[in-house]
Amino acid sequence: MDENIRPERDPSAPTEGDQPADAPPSLATHDPATGQAGRTYRGHTEAEARDFAQAARAAWEGWRRTEVDVRAGKMRAAAAVLRRRADEFAELMTAEMGKTRTEGLAEIEKCAVGCDYFAEHAAGFLARRPVEMDGPKAFVTFNPLGVVLAVMPWNFPFWQVFRFAAPTLMAGNAAVLKHASNVPGCALAIEEVFRQAGFPENLFRTALIPGKAVRALIEDDNIAAVTLTGSVEAGRQVASAAGGALKKCVLELGGSDAYLVLADVDVDKAAGVAAAARMVNGGQSCIAGKRFIVLAEVRQAFEQALVAKMQAFQMGDPRDPATRLGPMQSVKARDDIHDQVTRSVEAGARLLTGGEVPDRPGAWYPPTVLAGVKPGMPAYEEEVFGPVAAVIEARTEDEAIAIANGSQFGLGSGVLTADLARGEQIAAEELESGMSFVNAGVRSDPRLPFGGVKQSGYGRECSEFGIHEFVNIKSVLVQG
Incomplete structure (x- = not known):
């Protein structure tokens, strides 16, 4: 979501200081309403993040072959977890980035609605589509790509993630989340939602890493694609890294x-x-x-x-x-x-x-x-x-x-x-x-494609268009 004028939102900028490369970062939160210090979290090293990607890749092997209706059941369970813990998650957003309680509760409900939407509609979005070829059988199928790395901002710390995660997981992909450094509690809570909902272990992992570690994760062989919501400069850096590794990326870089x-x-x-x-x-x-x-x-x-x-x-x-x-x-x-x-x-x-x-x-x-x-x-x-x-x-x-x-x-x-x-x-x-x-x-x-043009980025989230961003749109022809 954008912008050279939002330094805290730039996922590519180091925020943890000059620490040894193998030292886990420390992420301290502060209550924006009072300026008082909040909880401090132990972050992850680059090596740990790459281990998460490897584990997610292993979990994907089974998930990609899981029936869509089974995936849908777990996604509905995620919606139930969100609703059950809405008060707790709204308070977490207030404490870490200052969101009002009213907007926080609305954000959690929106996440649950998004989970329910893709649980209901993913089967139709991913169904094989026949193509008339005057003889041979032909169709288009939508197969998952693998592990999608998500680099997300702080301003909608739950919805930004679920906006990507619900369609991505329903498409049969796995995910690794690198969230903004000022909302580590939200980032870990989201991982816990999917775990409590019964998703396979390691299918969705949160990596609390600094922005400087993102490039290495993009280039890791276990990562298939990347999605970023962030500043224009962060978008350029992520697009450069993804392009250099020949990996698909979706960028939402905000607007005016x-x-x-x-x-x-x-x-x-x-x-x-x-x-x-x-x-x-x-x-x-x-x-x-x-x-x-x-x-x-x-x-x-x-x-x-x-x-x-x-x-x-x-x-x-x-x-x-x-x-x-x-x-x-x-x-x-x-x-x-x-x-x-x-x-x-x-x-x-x-x-x-x-x-x-x-x-x-x-x-x-x-x-x-x-x-x-x-x-x-x-x-x-x-x-x-x-x-x-x-x-x-x-x-x-x-x-x-x-x-x-x-x-x-x-x-x-x-x-x-x-x-x-x-x-x-x-x-x-x-x-x-x-x-x-x-x-x-x-x-x-969830029903409408979301994304921009020009320096607001490219690619789409939400709707049928969003779920198709991270699939292999494959043509199949069978000659009798």
Whole structure:
């Protein structure tokens, strides 16, 4: 999910210091709401991670021949484990990366829904497909590749993993997870979910390794493919390593999602959709709305309405079910966001609300709206990974489309309009992104392919398209 401005999210950057190559790293967690130290975990060495890959490869030999309905039963059991332990896992996310309890519980349920979805539909997605050849019998079959290495970020520490793991395991693959260094407890808990659900021993393993060890794991003969959600630079490094080893990879590198606000909108409703899209997970989402490109006729009214909607996301204790905005994932991440806001204001952006660092311990930042955002400003050019909405004025719909498409990113996008036909046409044909929603915030869903274009990466997760990313699509012909 992205981005040169999210150092903690870059899985290729060393985070454990200069330790001997054979020494296991130590991963210390901190509560973002208070700054207080949490639990410290013993990590794994590169050699241990490679042992995990070898063990996963051995487990795969039996799993690949396991009937799909048997796999489905275990995947439904994983969904049951998630639901049974939802409170525990939500608290773990709050403690490690600051997610609100409400969003944490919703994330666990989403993971369970994803498990159930692929348990139900994988057999159809993987069924042999006959091909008419005027004589010989021919068909296409979908066979598992082997062990898939997943390099995952902290912002949705359970869903990001299950989004890849549910289809990957249902396809008959094994998996090794390298999670972000600030959510080690979540990473180990996910491995435990699959173990408790009855999956074969070692089929899914978590390796608590530093980013510098990822290349060696990609190059290991026991790894068949790799999927990454991370920064653009991390994507380049993983793609380079995977390409050098001639291994398939899927990259989701985040975005700076643009929403077009057309002149015919109900301004209050549009502002509500925009604020909700911007503030998901405290704004720490690759598919959060970040740039709101507003037609000049409604720009001023939209700004006023957006400020009111954003201010409703009051900061509070993330463990309180009523809280809508918790802390950022770290003080450094918060400071990076504030720097982008400050530099945008210095370049001429108007600060309509927020934009000040609270005088309190922890990684807090208020809902912020910047108006008059123009090219050259950080809020225009970069992904701001926090609760900051940028309003950009456009004179015409064509200009709005051009501004939206002018970004280096192309993950999600949206159109807010009363003309559904026009909104559908713009979303389907005009916007350069992997997903485009009309009058709704972009979201991931097991039923819809998820991924981007341009520097937002390539490949797809979720849906039939996602489960086919890590299979051998094989043509078979039988001549009588």
